[in-house]
Amino acid sequence: MACLPAAPPALALRRWLGLGLFVLLCLSRGYALEKKVVKSKVGEKVGLPCCHEIPSSESLHNYRVYWQKNTTEVVLAYAEGRMISKHERYENRTEMDTRNLTLWISPMEILDNGPYQCVVQHLRFPQNSVVVCDEPVTLFVTADFSKPNITAEVSTNSCESTEMVVRCSSHGGFPKPKISGALNNVSVVWNASWVSESSLSPYNVTGKLWLNVTKDVSITCSVEHNGLLKSTSLLLKKPNTCFVPTVPPSYNVITASSIIIIIFLLAITLAARYLPRHVCSHYCKPQDSVEEGVKECMKPPMSSKGTSETSFL
Template identity: 75%
Template sequence: MAQGHTTVSLIFVWPSPAGQARERRVVKSKVGEMVSLPCCRQIPRSESLQNYRAYWQKNVTDVVLAYSDGERIRIHERYRNRTEMDPWDLILWISPVEILDNGTYQCVVQHNSVVACDERVTLLVTADFSEPSITTEVSASSCESTEVVIVCSSHGGFPKPKISGALNDVSVEWNASWVSESSLSLYNITGTLVLNVTSDVNITCSVEHDGLAKSSSLLLKKTNDCVVPPVPPSYHVLIASSIVVIIFILAIILAARYLPRRVCPHCCRPQDPVEEGMKEGTKPPASSKVTSETSSV
């Protein structure tokens, strides 16, 4: 038997056909835990078990466990190694609890072949859903807004859940879908939402079942990553730019070709000493000028 035991019992009262009020017990438990179903009668220790017959049945048709004269005489195969009953207090113990254990049980006690007790107990089995997972996918984008597909999913819970959510604390309705093998199987749930995001938004997704809820949140930021494509230059601009580049190249070529010719050749060209002396000897003699003065007596 499992060690965990968290049984929650509720009692409902409804009128019987004879007009007398009868109690209806509801016990809640989670998958994998231990649950105890109380019977409507306990056998006093002062009496003999030889005079009693007690059995538990489910949905009226399946006998879960049966005792006669204090000895077990029958057990359902699906409950084998998971079920016990004390022959005195007649409490039915089930561990570990499974989804298929969900349903209505009936405790019947006979004393000297006369029905001394007959009462039903409803067992509600639950299983916790996983923490909701929120994912996003951009389906379309522009500078003004971004269309995002938001998916919220959770799995492994019971019973069939509901999904709800909010955008910046404003309620929103999800397009929900469920997956389960049967009505007594674990459920997977997925909620889809298409949203046009124009600014930062906080998304909350909640999965609710049997009065319990698990929630997750995601902050979705609007990114302003619009890039304006460059405008190609016009035909006239291309022609003018080409002319400027050609003129600049021609100016460099002309400057490189004619600039050395304008420099003094004697300043830039070194002279040989012998050649310099020969030039000095061939120079004509310097002419002397005579200035006559007239004096008067």
């Protein structure tokens, strides 16, 4: 089996050196592209840096400069020292530095979010131009959310526990946020929903939580976007009132009670109607006999008196 001849040491060294330089170039280029990210908030003024600066020995008349967004939408363009194009959405909101070619945008809007590109051509007469710069820069626009608002509504309450529906809401921010919470410093997961008209519109976020509260607890709601965090806490108090539900009597109990009441009323009615007659018939006759007997006893005996008088004579 034949063996291939080994490469000379000098040639191998050059190959490794070239490969190392290529890797360093790629890393440095990637690092530079990674650094070309500009962050701003709605309403602020921000400058997007260009990849080329006109030397002091030259002027803008020797260049063509194109600032474009998403590689298709021309924000503004200069040729031979004068502006030749500007997008209507950026009218009265943009200007370009004539030396370092920085694009200034003010006031910032959510729709300005996205990738931009600065393309610079050096004019060489007659009718010749060379592209000296063509690099992207990303604009990341944010909008602050309102301070979270927490509300609690009691759904059911008993002596042992209280069921509550807790809601947390925030609005007007960008981009889409994360919502988190804690119950007495223990993490909880919100049932979250987001509302936005489009991918480049402010977001409204609402979180919902169902809790079974047995004692006073503290609930915290946090809304986070782009490393910014806004939080609100609320003390949930268990109501002191205790409602014991009353159990209505059964049908059989109601029926039996009704029958007893009806019988009782009938008994009272019959007693009121027949008892006085019986009492009078039982007590009134003996009394009349006694009175008559008394009257009879009170009368003087006529026969005895006559006999006495006769005997006396």
